[in-house]
Amino acid sequence: MTPDLMQEGAQRLTDYQARQQALVATESGGRSASMARPVVAGEVDVTHGRILYLEDVHVSFDGFKAINGLNLDIAPGELRCIIGPNGAGKTTMMDIITGKTRPDSGTVYFGSTIDLLRYKEPEIAAMGIGRKFQKPTVFEELSVFENLELALKTHKGLAASMLFKLSGTQNDRIAEVLHTIHLAGSVTRQAGLLSHGQKQWLEIGMLLVQEPKLLLLDEPVAGMTDEETVRTAELFLTLKGKHSLMVVEHDMSFIDTISEKVTVLCDGSVLAEGTLAEVQADERVIEVYLGR
Numbered sequence: 001m002t003p004d005l006m007q008e009g010a011q012r013l014t015d016y017q018a019r020q021q022a023l024v025a026t027e028s029g030g031r032s033a034s035m036a037r038p039v040v041a042g043e044v045d046v047t048h049g050r051i052l053y054l055e056d057v058h059v060s061f062d063g064f065k066a067i068n069g070l071n072l073d074i075a076p077g078e079l080r081c082i083i084g085p086n087g088a089g090k091t092t093m094m095d096i097i098t099g100k101t102r103p104d105s106g107t108v109y110f111g112s113t114i115d116l117l118r119y120k121e122p123e124i125a126a127m128g129i130g131r132k133f134q135k136p137t138v139f140e141e142l143s144v145f146e147n148l149e150l151a152l153k154t155h156k157g158l159a160a161s162m163l164f165k166l167s168g169t170q171n172d173r174i175a176e177v178l179h180t181i182h183l184a185g186s187v188t189r190q191a192g193l194l195s196h197g198q199k200q201w202l203e204i205g206m207l208l209v210q211e212p213k214l215l216l217l218d219e220p221v222a223g224m225t226d227e228e229t230v231r232t233a234e235l236f237l238t239l240k241g242k243h244s245l246m247v248v249e250h251d252m253s254f255i256d257t258i259s260e261k262v263t264v265l266c267d268g269s270v271l272a273e274g275t276l277a278e279v280q281a282d283e284r285v286i287e288v289y290l291g292r
């Protein structure tokens with residue numbers, strides 16, 4: 001990097017830190033006001049009470065039915081937990097929603113008007129469906145701030161993005177996200193030096209700066225310490241309402257803390273749906289999943 005660029009980077013950080021302090025000092029106008037914003041339709045029509053709708057979806061891989069008549073309905077602002085044995089089709093379901101895998105048949109709608117099967121993966125991401133894969137994929141050599149900045153600029157499609165200065169609103173968004181993901185004290189820290197849990201939060205932050213309407217999280221607490229898991233549960237509870245979330249997890253105490261409605265997937269379709277207590281009491285669920 002040239003000295004000019006480095007200086008610009010340092011200046012941006014100073015600007016950002018000043019903004020961050022102003023933001024924390026503002027009682028209602030700053031973070032809390034924008035954080036409390038409910039899921040807004042935007043281009044997504046949620047007037048029918050659903051942000052995501054899957055009906056009778058089928059996918060086969062070499063004759064093996066990975067997804068077999070899957071139906072799913074997620075409300076705006078809902079936090080839906082998905083559980084089920086390995087191979088149930090949980091990750092494949094996320095692949096379908098995000099356009100990574102094309103189903104053989106079925107319906108997949110974002111809101112009541114957007115037919116996701118007509119769009120490609122990057123278009124679906126740009127519409128506001130963010131996905132967190134199992135392994136953290138942050139840029140290890142960049143700082144926490146730079147990772148968030150890059151995610152924001154990449155999302156905005158700014159060409160030669162390192163040369164662009166963030167607007168005040170964008171800086172505010174980063175500051176807000178840093179608080180949400182508990183990394184406000186590690187702004188300049190190199191991402192590679194963060195703990196596994198912090199890297200996961202940073203990656204969630206990289207999605208949040210893009211203001212996704214729907215977030216898909218695949219086994220987000222796998223490999224986390226107990227304390228990190230508890231903090232992740234708190235994080236998800238703060239996201240609920242502002243975003244719609246679909247969380248795939250095996251950690252039952254984590255699910256118990258965050259869940260309202262739980263969907264049990266098995267053999268590519270829904271086996272049971274209800275509160276965690278309800279599905280845990282379901283004989284079929286015990287047989288295929290919990291009892292093992």
Ligand SMILES: Nc1ncnc2c1ncn2[C@@H]1O[C@H](COP(=O)(O)OP(=O)(O)O)[C@@H](O)[C@H]1O
Pocket residue numbers: 061066084085086087088089090091092093
């Ligand atoms: N691209 C693929 N090619 C072939 N088989 C696949 C592919 N993706 C997933 N599968 C198979 O589909 C089934 C469902 O997998 P997956 O969605 O990863 O389950 P889960 O996430 O619930 O553990 C598994 O049997 C898996 O081996």
Ligand SMILES: [Mg+2]
Pocket residue numbers: 090091092
């Ligand atoms: Mg999986």
